[in-house]
Amino acid sequence: MHRHSQAPTQPTVAGHPDTTGSAAAVLRAVLDHGPVARTLVGRATGLSPAAVSRQTADLISLGLLRELPPPSTPPRAGRPFIPLDIDTRHHVACGVHIAVPFITFSLVDLRGRVLAQENIPHQGVAVEVLRQIGGHLPGFMARHARGNRPIGLGVVTGGRVDPQRGVIVEHGLLGWRDVPVCQALAAVTTLPVYVDGHARALAQAEILFGDPRARRSLVHLFVGNVVDAAIATGGTVHRGPHSGAGDVAHLSLSDVPVTCPCGRSGCVQAAISEQTLVKRAVRDGMIPTPDLGSLTEAVRGGDPRARTLLRDRLRLIGRVVAMLLDMIDPEVLVFTEYTTIFLPELLADLYEEIAAHSRVCTDPERTVLSSRFGPQALAVAAGATVLDAVHRSPRSLYPVLPVPMRPGPSTRGSAR
Incomplete structure (x- = not known):
């Protein structure tokens, strides 16, 4: 729950x-x-x-x-x-995704379609980020809800998240520990607040709106600045007693000589994250600033070094995917990774590497799918936590009253 x-x-x-x-x-x-x-x-x-x-x-x-x-x-x-x-005419799910550099606000209808989306930067301090969210939500809703009734607020991010307590237990890249997201935002919005990890939220979205095989068994792999996964069977996403299910950031790629902040070498997140990718591209003079969009444009512009860099990274991702396929053997594995959204021709390298390393996957192109939500994946992820609750228990709408949100949040608790 x-x-x-x-x-x-x-x-x-x-x-x-x-x-x-x-x-x-x-x-x-x-x-x-x-x-x-x-x-x-x-x-x-x-x-x-x-x-x-x-x-x-x-x-x-x-x-x-x-x-x-x-x-x-x-x-x-x-x-x-x-x-x-x-009926998509009356209700909307409001979503907030907290990424490393920015916050994504979204409105999603009951079919998982993104109706509105806004991004704003943040400075990374937990208390201030929650204040930003509470302060931005009323205006965002006023601009985009158009009379639709918000049925809940979903807040998702990377790292380890405890949905039961509504707490971000640990987000290593942001330096957050035990951040009481639900407590802070429920008092501000007057809406039911649902908090979860973004990989699990995207897994819920795939179960609701994606390939029917996902309801039988699914692995979702998210590769961004954070690298994490989610596992679902029988239409239910597994969280684990410590909310740690899907933590793949420190799986080892033993032959990859990259040092992780945890002190070990070859950790998956340190090897394949967006931060690692763009820093390498800046170091080698491919782009002037560490920006994934600039790197993608360099590939489109014909830079062979940039293309090789992305292909090499996709081969590493392919090895991680092969590991997950062999460990869990799901009906389908869905991955969210932004370079392949804009450069789908690079998927051939991913599939080739999966075929070379997996012992159980004989048809990667059928088993391994790119996220159906494309560039809107973060917006969908945040709303999916609300939609999952409504589709599982439709009568949970009864106590939700159309009370306007109060501006001027006062954040409770502290982040350390």
């Missing part, structure tokens, strides 16, 4: 007991197949026609489903076919 700013109660629908699982199943079926007829929802969920009717009526009243006009072609026999679809 995620940490909430308030403990939502689950009311029952008049005349029958609470059936949150059935409501979630119906919502999931419409998400997967909509626009879709009620009869097909019944087949997908195994629910009786009466149960489907009750659940759809309830979900329509919540603004989660809607009926579309019947098709223009007349039905062959029986009652008219009235399609059901996800």
